[in-house]
């Protein structure tokens with residue numbers, strides 16, 4: 001006679017057989033090692049990033065190492081936009097995005113409509129709707145927004161699907177994006 005505990009303990013997915021069983025065990029072990037090596041913690045702080053992505057003029061901080069969570073269902077980051085810079089117009093083909101303004105003042109354009117943006121303002125970008133965010137050159141402070149995307153995109157696919165540029169976005173001689181109040185191209 002066995003109870004449910006007996007059924008799960010030492011059986012099922014802890015005892016794999018078949019031609020790919022060893023590969024599955026290796027994958028689990030590699031993932032577990034990656035999490036441990038990264039020192040993953042579920043608590044983070046926006047002022048103490050554990051990873052920074054160096055987008056031109058828009059360094060982007062990860063407060064939590066979500067790269068150690070390949071099965072996560074969302075992405076999030078703090079984007080620190082320098083005056084005269086911004087994220088070029090793009091769409092997300094797979095899900096929605098929310099911006100929460102943390103500090104500074106800037107502009108958010110959604111589907112051609114330009115909005116002023118200041119602390120605690122919130123913006124919802126629906127799937128497939130073009131949008132951009134920038135900090136006008138006359139400003140002196142960084143414009144900081146916390147962005148949440150759901151669902152998440154696997155790291156291997158991020159460069160291909162995270163953001164799809166809208167044709168016509170332009171850069172200066174150094175490859176940096178600059179924005180002004182001109183209408184959407």
Ligand SMILES: [Fe+2]
Nearest residue numbers: 092097125163
């Ligand atoms: Fe976006």
